[in-house]
Amino acid sequence: MKYDDIFALSIKDPTTFWSEAGRGIDWYKEPDVILDDSKPPFYRWFQGGTLNTCYNAVDRHVENGRADQVAIIFDSPVTDTIRKITYGQLQDQVSRFAGVLQDKGVGKGDTVIIYMPMIPEAAFAMLACARLGAIHSVVFGGFAPSELALRIDHAQPKLLITASGAIEGKKTLAYKPLVDKALDIASHGVDSVIVLKRDFVDAQLTTGRDYFWQDLMESAQAVDCVPVEATDPLYILYTSGTTGMPKGVMRDNGGHAVALHWSMKSIYNVEAGEVFWSASDVGWVVGHSYIVYGPLLAGCTTVFYEGKPIGTPDAGAVWRVIAEHGVKTLFTAPTAFRAIKKEDPDGKLCQSFDLSCFEALYLAGERLDSDTYHWASDLLKVPVIDHWWQTETGWAIVANCRGIEELPVKPGSPTKPVVGYDVRIVDDEGKVLGANEEGNVVIKLPLPPGTLASLWRDEEKFEKSYMTTFPGYYETSDGGFIDEDGYVYIMGRMDDVINIAGHRLSTGAMEEVVATHPDVAECAVFGAADQLKGQMPVGLVVLKAGRQRDAAELGGELAQMVRDKIGPIACYRTTAVVNRLPKTRSGKILRGTMRAIANGKEYRMPSTIDDPTTLDEISDALKGLGFAG
Ligand code: COA
Numbered sequence: 001m002k003y004d005d006i007f008a009l010s011i012k013d014p015t016t017f018w019s020e021a022g023r024g025i026d027w028y029k030e031p032d033v034i035l036d037d038s039k040p041p042f043y044r045w046f047q048g049g050t051l052n053t054c055y056n057a058v059d060r061h062v063e064n065g066r067a068d069q070v071a072i073i074f075d076s077p078v079t080d081t082i083r084k085i086t087y088g089q090l091q092d093q094v095s096r097f098a099g100v101l102q103d104k105g106v107g108k109g110d111t112v113i114i115y116m117p118m119i120p121e122a123a124f125a126m127l128a129c130a131r132l133g134a135i136h137s138v139v140f141g142g143f144a145p146s147e148l149a150l151r152i153d154h155a156q157p158k159l160l161i162t163a164s165g166a167i168e169g170k171k172t173l174a175y176k177p178l179v180d181k182a183l184d185i186a187s188h189g190v191d192s193v194i195v196l197k198r199d200f201v202d203a204q205l206t207t208g209r210d211y212f213w214q215d216l217m218e219s220a221q222a223v224d225c226v227p228v229e230a231t232d233p234l235y236i237l238y239t240s241g242t243t244g245m246p247k248g249v250m251r252d253n254g255g256h257a258v259a260l261h262w263s264m265k266s267i268y269n270v271e272a273g274e275v276f277w278s279a280s281d282v283g284w285v286v287g288h289s290y291i292v293y294g295p296l297l298a299g300c301t302t303v304f305y306e307g308k309p310i311g312t313p314d315a316g317a318v319w320r321v322i323a324e325h326g327v328k329t330l331f332t333a334p335t336a337f338r339a340i341k342k343e344d345p346d347g348k349l350c351q352s353f354d355l356s357c358f359e360a361l362y363l364a365g366e367r368l369d370s371d372t373y374h375w376a377s378d379l380l381k382v383p384v385i386d387h388w389w390q391t392e393t394g395w396a397i398v399a400n401c402r403g404i405e406e407l408p409v410k411p412g413s414p415t416k417p418v419v420g421y422d423v424r425i426v427d428d429e430g431k432v433l434g435a436n437e438e439g440n441v442v443i444k445l446p447l448p449p450g451t452l453a454s455l456w457r458d459e460e461k462f463e464k465s466y467m468t469t470f471p472g473y474y475e476t477s478d479g480g481f482i483d484e485d486g487y488v489y490i491m492g493r494m495d496d497v498i499n500i501a502g503h504r505l506s507t508g509a510m511e512e513v514v515a516t517h518p519d520v521a522e523c524a525v526f527g528a529a530d531q532l533k534g535q536m537p538v539g540l541v542v543l544k545a546g547r548q549r550d551a552a553e554l555g556g557e558l559a560q561m562v563r564d565k566i567g568p569i570a571c572y573r574t575t576a577v578v579n580r581l582p583k584t585r586s587g588k589i590l591r592g593t594m595r596a597i598a599n600g601k602e603y604r605m606p607s608t609i610d611d612p613t614t615l616d617e618i619s620d621a622l623k624g625l626g627f628a629g
């Protein structure tokens, strides 16, 4: 069957379609009901089935003759290390680390926070939780202690797993002091902290609470996989929303395993035994789905890369990894390619590597600009596949499903809806729009398996955030259109979420920090286009009456505050001081209009604006900062 037929079947008869896909997974007990749609918008997949995700990602491959196949290649130019871990070794490490966790009191349904760099032990920790039926929540290392503390308080973990540190580009970072600070800030306490000691940075342990991973593993006993319900949670992943409080996206076990396993062949055209590299970080959804779970569920070899696309040591790093490890498919963010293109515009460093193993490049996380698309296509001469998805969905919503049928690429579009996703465009009143009409991108319910089951401990917020604006649809918060051939175009977020180098951050959260500065009366933070990182945050602040501040000095203080409170990954560096912010007559700040001015886009003067002259000042201030104005 071709794409059109499979897609039609998945929408018309999702039960039959996903029941078939479910055969890719080993169940202890087959599901009774494939889709329980009795309580919309809460849909449950594979109800009554029991399985273990770790068993499916590790043990079954060992039992099926893959014990000696490499499961994980750890390639760390920053520590000059290459380490290969077979499925047999992975089973040994994961089952014994699960024993360590069990010894420390972790069991089915408990939560565990993982705050680790890009090392294989991060995957061991995630899989060990899955093995026990515990729920992990991985926090990206670029978040500051207070962000980690927010997640500790919300997830209420029994235990926290970290490493003594990481090398980020050329900087050595100590993680343990950040963890200690987060635990000081958090009101929830953890029973234990397990620290993977790395030889280039030490960690101070608190007696009775903290342990070194290596010490505990010396006497660890392997434990077996615990069967869990398909609908039991596998993990929580916090993602930025429009406020300072992130959303705890909750993923189940059954739907997740089925969807990711299915996606490896159908979307990425990768099969067991082949090498798949997702150059992201375990702290993001791409890392969860396509560094750890997807490739391992499918019996592939996955690459853990602790480095950057440039500077570790140069812009040839990506080509080196592909050639050295026989990578068939690479998945990364367009930013990585923009960074390489900037350093090596003619792609000279690529020429010295044999890339004959390389079949396709997949890009996601932010809009793929046409320069980057053409540069990568011309240089690599392989399909360059843009695909669109979100932390919430956990896997692609729109993509070229090359494993089913490779469709012609239209640059600027991630191609067509992935099997299982009924994507529509609606206006603000929820009316479905026609071809080429731009509006809100929504997905008709039910969402396919593997997408968010709910928000952790907050069903009300789940309904309010995604399901209420357009009843019967999931609201993606992205704007876009579908053309006459059914190709989807994603134009960007309609809310206060921005994408900096493919990393999702909330300008609302940054505003909350900037607003606490003693000299700031009010402020607006929004995303402005950036040639390398796609978007960068820009802050406009109004000072309290009578305060006089040097703008550069104040900007430096605000940058430091955002760095301390949210983390370096927020990349907040640019501030202008203005006399007033443009507002509606009811006092709502016109962020959308400022965003349009900063990005040099056409905008209509809002009819509700209280004082149109404020826009002139904003325009001048943004020009002063080097934006289109
Ligand atoms: N732990 C701690 N700090 C981190 C971190 C981590 N895991 N990851 C990033 N940071 C810090 C960086 O050191 C930097 O700090 P600085 O301001 O002190 O220099 C800051 O956060 C911003 O990092 P980054 O956006 O990575 O910028 P960069 O200038 O170091 O690198 C690129 C630029 C383009 C090379 C880099 O963003 C990149 O490789 N992007 C690929 C995108 C990607 O993988 N996205 C994943 C989603 S698919």
Ligand code: AMP
Binding pocket: 239, 285, 363, 364, 365, 366, 367, 368, 386, 387, 388, 389, 390, 391, 392, 414, 476, 477, 478, 490, 492, 493, 499, 502, 503, 504
């Ligand atoms: P995240 O949850 O971090 O994956 O970020 C999701 C958001 O990133 C989406 O809502 C989009 O705004 C943006 N995004 C991801 N992939 C793409 C893409 N291929 N094209 C355009 N935007 C994208």
